[in-house]
Amino acid sequence: MKIIYTEDYKSMSRTAANIISAQVILKPTSVLGLATGSSPLGTYSQLIDWYKKGDLDFSQCYAVNLDEYCGLTKTNEQSYAYFMYENLFKHINIDMARTNIPDGTNPDADAECARYDKLIEDLGGIDIQLLGIGHNGHIGFNEPSDSFKKGTNCVHLTRSTIEANTRFFEREEDVPTKAYTMGIKSIMGAKKVLLIANGAAKADIICRMATGDIEPECPASVLQLHNDVTIVCDKEALSVLAQKAPEMITNLPR
Ligand code: F6R
Numbered sequence: 001m002k003i004i005y006t007e008d009y010k011s012m013s014r015t016a017a018n019i020i021s022a023q024v025i026l027k028p029t030s031v032l033g034l035a036t037g038s039s040p041l042g043t044y045s046q047l048i049d050w051y052k053k054g055d056l057d058f059s060q061c062y063a064v065n066l067d068e069y070c071g072l073t074k075t076n077e078q079s080y081a082y083f084m085y086e087n088l089f090k091h092i093n094i095d096m097a098r099t100n101i102p103d104g105t106n107p108d109a110d111a112e113c114a115r116y117d118k119l120i121e122d123l124g125g126i127d128i129q130l131l132g133i134g135h136n137g138h139i140g141f142n143e144p145s146d147s148f149k150k151g152t153n154c155v156h157l158t159r160s161t162i163e164a165n166t167r168f169f170e171r172e173e174d175v176p177t178k179a180y181t182m183g184i185k186s187i188m189g190a191k192k193v194l195l196i197a198n199g200a201a202k203a204d205i206i207c208r209m210a211t212g213d214i215e216p217e218c219p220a221s222v223l224q225l226h227n228d229v230t231i232v233c234d235k236e237a238l239s240v241l242a243q244k245a246p247e248m249i250t251n252l253p254r
Helices: 007-025 039-054 078-087 108-123 159-168 184-189 200-211 218-223 240-244
Strands: 002-006 031-034 062-065 067-069 128-131 153-156 178-181 190-198 228-235
Touching: 002 007, 007 031, 007 190, 007 228, 062 190, 062 218, 078 108, 078 200, 108 153, 108 178, 108 184, 128 228, 159 178, 184 218, 190 200, 190 218, 200 218, 200 240
Parallel strands: 002 228, 031 062, 031 128, 128 190, 190 228
Antiparallel strands: 067 178, 153 178
């Protein structure tokens, strides 16, 4: 696990965008595993800038997103499909036919999860998976539980996740309570994992993820077992780890 310190959100985003750019330049047909939420917004905006300057070409890339709320159509402004279109896809030259996200409108959870797992397999797996992390240690929507869920699965979101997501909805009762998410096996199957986190509210969970037991109560802790994980955080998100295990941080300023 390589842990990179950055000063602030802007610099975290730029570093993450650099890593993704390197992937796209070295392998133009890359399968990019993407995430939604507030953490990757700056990364996407930096990638868009570099694309507009002519430094990046996404025309041969594929995208597979981590998750989608159940019940929301792609045109619903709160859906993750809409988020991806508005915040990244419509600004770059990715072929929309090569972008993928679980279909939140498919009521047959087993069929939808099996379809998504097969799609990832048929693409040859994910080259780089971008992740944020929930305050409770969730990755994708793999919530703390008593076992690691392997493949794409339909989850009941926890109260804390629903509360954290309320900021995106007008009323808490509008927040969907279920989602389809890639499972831990698909995430761990990615050739590279890039996790980003910013802000003091993520400091405890970043420390637990990196130094705690590997347990399904903290789903992100499983990343300790992956052989190519890069964690890029701002100073605040690293504040607890910097106290507990400073040697784990590659470039902690002295
Ligand atoms: C989003 C996702 C979630 C978020 C996590 C952090 O596709 O899968 O795991 O990455 O909830 O969200 P933010 O970035 O909003 O703090």
